[in-house]
Amino acid sequence: MNIFDILGPVMVGPSSSHTAGAVKIGYIVRKLLGEDIQTAKLLLHGSFLATGKGHGTDKALIAGLLGMKPDDIRIPDSFQLADESGMEYSFGSIMLKDVHPNSVQITVTGVNGREIEVIASSLGGGRIKVCKIDGLEANFSGDYPTLIVHNIDRPGYVTEVTSMLASQSINIGTMQLYRDRRGGNAVMVIECDQEVPEESIKGLEKLDGILKVTYLNLKV
Numbered sequence: 001m002n003i004f005d006i007l008g009p010v011m012v013g014p015s016s017s018h019t020a021g022a023v024k025i026g027y028i029v030r031k032l033l034g035e036d037i038q039t040a041k042l043l044l045h046g047s048f049l050a051t052g053k054g055h056g057t058d059k060a061l062i063a064g065l066l067g068m069k070p071d072d073i074r075i076p077d078s079f080q081l082a083d084e085s086g087m088e089y090s091f092g093s094i095m096l097k098d099v100h101p102n103s104v105q106i107t108v109t110g111v112n113g114r115e116i117e118v119i120a121s122s123l124g125g126g127r128i129k130v131c132k133i134d135g136l137e138a139n140f141s142g143d144y145p146t147l148i149v150h151n152i153d154r155p156g157y158v159t160e161v162t163s164m165l166a167s168q169s170i171n172i173g174t175m176q177l178y179r180d181r182r183g184g185n186a187v188m189v190i191e192c193d194q195e196v197p198e199e200s201i202k203g204l205e206k207l208d209g210i211l212k213v214t215y216l217n218l219k220v
Contacts, residue, residue, distance in 0.1 A: 019075070021125075022056075023075060024142065026065040029116070030066075034215070037108050040087065040089040041106070041107045042092070044057070045099065048101070048102050059079060061104065066085065099119065100122070117133070119132040136185065137187065139176060140216075144173055148214040149187065151186055152183075152184075152211065175190045
């Protein structure tokens, strides 16, 4: 535990879970999409649904989708700013299984047509966990450059991706592998110590059997 776990994040209040964490979730979803958001559908779960409005969770999520961070003084005005930018958004409710009470499912479409669905949770102290991307397990913090590769469950893809990272002198911090069934769809979630070059990501996207590559780029 470090001092920030004790003191909490620098943020616009009132709550590190319902406000700061919610902003970070929206921000990470925007980063994962990789482009400005045209439409957003947000389905709130648990305490996000029950008490989130009073804590500004709705405005915090939209602020993050607009690219704001938890200390941005514009967070209370996020609805107005979203309307001015032309971003369409809607809220609803959902019952999710096996997630933290402070959770949300966000489906976004970008201005260039890219789409992504993310389930994420706010864990307290401004920390979050991305639970699922496009229906498949993910389980990462959003604190490191993260490469998410969806592929057909066949031999060779893990070697292909890790070899690419090694050739770029990129160190792997954590790596998780999931699949929905044998021979079905699989996903690699790789947290890296360095940013992954755009040309390397595009190279992965061209490989036969790679269904989708999503990258969390934390460069400002």
